Amino acid sequence: MASGNDKPQETATPSASTVSINETSRARSIATRLTDAEFGEVEAAAADAGKKVAEWLREAALAHARASAGAEEQTDPILLAEIMGMRSLMLNLFARASEGPLTTDDLRKMSAYSDSIKEQRAQDYMAQRRRRNSADKP
Structure with missing residues (x-):
C-alpha cells in the first residue's frame, strides 16, 4: 500500500566510530x-x-x-612424568613380586629405575600423541 510519500525510507546506519571492525564482520550467531x-x-x-x-x-x-x-598445552609435563614413573614402578613391582618376596634393595632399584626413565617416557608419550593427532587432521 503506497502512502502519499513515495520516497524510500532512509535508515540510519551506525557511524564507523561506534562499530568496531570485529562487530561488523561477525555474520554468524548461535542460540x-x-x-x-x-x-x-x-x-x-x-x-x-x-x-x-x-x-x-x-x-x-x-x-x-x-x-x-590446544589440549596438549594443557598437559602438565611434570605431572605426566610422575604418572609415567608410577606406571613403570607399579608394572615392575607386580612383575617382580610375582616371582617371590621383595627386598628393600629391590624396591630401591625399581624406584631409581622409574625415576631415571619417567621424563623420557613422558616425552615419548607426548610425541606419539602429537603424531597421532596430526595424522587425524586433514
Whole structure:
C-alpha cells in the first residue's frame, strides 16, 4: 500500500566510530536455551567480569574451543612424568613380586629405575600423541 510519500525510507546506519571492525564482520550467531538457574549463573559471571552476557558468552565459548584445540598445552609435563614413573614402578613391582618376596634393595632399584626413565617416557608419550593427532587432521 503506497502512502502519499513515495520516497524510500532512509535508515540510519551506525557511524564507523561506534562499530568496531570485529562487530561488523561477525555474520554468524548461535542460540541456546538455558534454565532460569543457568541463566542466573551466566548473568552473574558476566556481571562479575564487567561484560554483557552475549560478550561474556562469546569469549567463554571461544576460550573453551581454543583450549580444546590446544589440549596438549594443557598437559602438565611434570605431572605426566610422575604418572609415567608410577606406571613403570607399579608394572615392575607386580612383575617382580610375582616371582617371590621383595627386598628393600629391590624396591630401591625399581624406584631409581622409574625415576631415571619417567621424563623420557613422558616425552615419548607426548610425541606419539602429537603424531597421532596430526595424522587425524586433514
